[in-house]
Amino acid sequence: MSADPRVSIHPDSSVLVAAIAARLITKLVDTQDRYGEATIVLTGGSMGIGTLEAVAASPARLAVNWSKVNIWWGDERFVEAGSAERNTTQADRALLDHLPLDPARVHRPGAAGEFATSDDAAADYARELADAAAQEHERDTSDTRPERPGRLPRFDVLLLGVGPDAHVASLFPEMAGIRETERTVIGVEQAPKPPPSRISLTLPAIKSAEEVWMLVAGEDKAGAVGLALAGAGPVHVPAAGARGRSRTLWLIDAAAAARVPQDLVRKEPASA
Numbered sequence: 001m002s003a004d005p006r007v008s009i010h011p012d013s014s015v016l017v018a019a020i021a022a023r024l025i026t027k028l029v030d031t032q033d034r035y036g037e038a039t040i041v042l043t044g045g046s047m048g049i050g051t052l053e054a055v056a057a058s059p060a061r062l063a064v065n066w067s068k069v070n071i072w073w074g075d076e077r078f079v080e081a082g083s084a085e086r087n088t089t090q091a092d093r094a095l096l097d098h099l100p101l102d103p104a105r106v107h108r109p110g111a112a113g114e115f116a117t118s119d120d121a122a123a124d125y126a127r128e129l130a131d132a133a134a135q136e137h138e139r140d141t142s143d144t145r146p147e148r149p150g151r152l153p154r155f156d157v158l159l160l161g162v163g164p165d166a167h168v169a170s171l172f173p174e175m176a177g178i179r180e181t182e183r184t185v186i187g188v189e190q191a192p193k194p195p196p197s198r199i200s201l202t203l204p205a206i207k208s209a210e211e212v213w214m215l216v217a218g219e220d221k222a223g224a225v226g227l228a229l230a231g232a233g234p235v236h237v238p239a240a241g242a243r244g245r246s247r248t249l250w251l252i253d254a255a256a257a258a259r260v261p262q263d264l265v266r267k268e269p270a271s272a
Ligand SMILES: O=C1O[C@H](COP(=O)(O)O)[C@@H](O)[C@H](O)[C@H]1O
Pocket: 043, 044, 045, 046, 047, 048, 075, 076, 077, 087, 160, 161, 162, 163, 164, 167, 168, 169, 170, 193
């Protein structure tokens, strides 16, 4: 089961990242109130890192118990550890280095130099996810949390940027990765956006998340957003396939919203 998309439009990218940060902080606090911990899947790219910077700038971040936040990544660039190209390095600099996280809960995908190929690093990340799922299943004796045995832990919120070509995570249009139905994580080679070697969650793994939030700004993304929301197929428009089990939220700015089908746009009440 997956949730139909809802669209929320903000005037520009700076309002957008501040609004996403506020939502994210609230979501983490609410989830921790309910379950004692919360799990997020981060994304790279302009909006992913902009959102983390906005969280770092918000005094409300102190309301979150960061030592009980589990962190995963939807994709990573398969380059050397510490490279500024890595989504993890950028996230560390933007936010994670400044938080009292529990290192055991921060799950960075492997790097070139640690693994021979992106496939090897992907297989290792898939194992780490499956281990976390098994531990979660053993730990979870309460009846408040749905039973989720399987190869993936519960993802409370999964963030995704969208490229101008409609790629999400490192799932690019027409490439083999977007058609993957069995594995949870794949190695990607010859990605059209540099760097060419990457690791990515697959669409089934993305769709296991409770909530998927699509973060998009800029007029160069308007075509991709319009096609994704008009019901295009995921092989041509990967963003169209990204859905959460209980919520799919498109958080976008006015420029990226230029081609959103009108019936999906939430009408704001007329101002007094
Ligand atoms: O390369 C990547 O691109 C996408 C989109 O990035 P953006 O800068 O166009 O917002 C990003 O979501 C992904 O994590 C990243 O690896």
